Amino acid sequence: MNADPRQGSLARTVFTTTVTVLAVVAGLYLVYLLRKPIGWLLIATFIAVALSGPVAWLSRRMKRGFAITLTLLGVLLVPVAAVAIVVPPIVREGTKLVEKVPDYAKEFTRWVNDNERLQRINDQYDITRKVQDWANDLPSRAGDAAKLLGDVGVGIVNSIFAAVTIFIMVAFILGSGPRWTRALLALQPAERARRMGNTLERMGQAVGAYVAGALFQAFVAGVTTFIVLTILGIPFAAPLAVLTALFDLIPMVGATLGAVIVGIVTVFSDFPLDTIIWVVWAIVYQQVENNLIQPRIQNRAVGIHPFGVIFAVLCGGTLLGIPGALLAVPVAASLQIAARDWWTWRTEQRAAELTVTGVESSQTG
Structure with missing residues (x-):
């Protein structure tokens, strides 16, 4: 007895569809696992494309390697300058603020005591005592601050690693990108x-x-x-x-x-x-x-x-x-x-x- 050809065709269709769906799911899951390096690659590609204009302009006046190096050094100076301008004043004033917190608490207490309405609210909720206790306990919270700074430090290290990796990828793309593009186009009609x-x-x-x-x-x-x-x-x-x-x-x-x-x-x-x-x-x-x-x-x-x-x-x-x-x-x-x-x-x-x-x-x- 001969098998129905339609059943064979249906079985092949089901098998092909199942394999295709599984392959797509596996591919999407792989992209999810590699989302961080893929994101770095996309960022590096974008930066390289954005810098290709300055590199091309400098390449007409010097070797391409020197042009890439000079452009990347110029880009590197931007975040360094931004950090140098923003961070020191914040750290300096933050330190002064911590040192003056007890004085601010005393000023706040005097201000409340001089205001009759605020004094009645303070008598009911004991606000000034809580503020004074918090100000006096602030130095003892150095351990919590150190832990917070440690967590921030780990985040900064991870960010620096990502930035260095992207920076290196940008250099490679700028150096070899035109050659890769020409090789890709050579394969097409x-x-x-x-x-x-x-x-x-x-x-x-x-x-x-x-x-x-x-x-x-x-x-x-x-x-x-x-x-x-x-x-x-x-x-x-x-x-x-x-x-x-x-x-x-x-x-x-x-x-x-x-x-x-x-x-x-x-x-x-x-x-x-x-x-x-x-x-x-x-x-x-x-x-x-x-x-x-x-x-x-x-x-x-x-x-x-x-x-x-x-x-x-x-x-x-x-x-x-x-x-x-x-x-x-x-x-x-x-x-x-x-x-x-x-x-x-x-x-x-x-x-x-x-x-x-x-x-x-x-x-x-």
């Missing part, structure tokens, strides 16, 4: 290689233009913040300006976050005058940045709708945190360029197929 080369070139130009625009925008935000804070006499003007510039690199929400942080600091300076002046300035500057600076510098580089920018930032931040939010817009711009080029190629291919079909039909008729 001539027409496809030409299209892929044009797409990759446009993606690189978009990323480079976006990064240059974002850095210039952050620089303007930092400089203007420093000028305003210096005029107002706000302490930590330079560190706050650096933090504002760094936050400004985050699309859509970064400038607002930076303004809020600076606004909190102004509360402790000359409240409410300095705070009101800063809030008015921040609102005016963000309007100028959003309607004048950002459209001219960034939107022309990437050409993404604001809703797409927000969605890309949310996705990038969910996947990779702050680095993902920073990379989201240029990555989305690259995907948009690739999708448009693919759609153009597909449309032209379909038009060519219809033309050939029409010619064949006319010849047959």
Whole structure:
């Protein structure tokens, strides 16, 4: 008795589908396990693409190896300078704050005792005694602080290891990336290689233009913040300006976050005058940045709708945190360029197929 061929075909279909699903699940699980190095690779690739413009410009004046070294040294100086400006004042003032906490507690107690209404509240809840006990116990909490600093130190070491790894990967990609790209394109048919080369070139130009625009925008935000804070006499003007510039690199929400942080600091300076002046300035500057600076510098580089920018930032931040939010817009711009080029190629291919079909039909008729 012969077997039904349909049963054999069904069995093969079920087997193929099962194997495919298992392979996809296994692949996704492998990507999940390797998410950290894959994320580092994506970040390194983005940085290398962003630096390819300066490297190419310097390569016309010196050997490519020297150009890469000089560019990477310039990039390395940026975080070093930022840390040198931000960290020392914070550590210095933090130490002073810890030393003066008992004095602040005594001042708070005198202030409460001089106010009849606050004194009644204090008699009911014993606030001043709790504040004094907390201030006196603060030196004994050095062990907890040491443990916290140890945990922070481990995090810093891990971050430094990740940064060094990414830095090395960037150097390799800058040095060998063009050769790898040419080898990949050499495996493709001539027409496809030409299209892929044009797409990759446009993606690189978009990323480079976006990064240059974002850095210039952050620089303007930092400089203007420093000028305003210096005029107002706000302490930590330079560190706050650096933090504002760094936050400004985050699309859509970064400038607002930076303004809020600076606004909190102004509360402790000359409240409410300095705070009101800063809030008015921040609102005016963000309007100028959003309607004048950002459209001219960034939107022309990437050409993404604001809703797409927000969605890309949310996705990038969910996947990779702050680095993902920073990379989201240029990555989305690259995907948009690739999708448009693919759609153009597909449309032209379909038009060519219809033309050939029409010619064949006319010849047959």
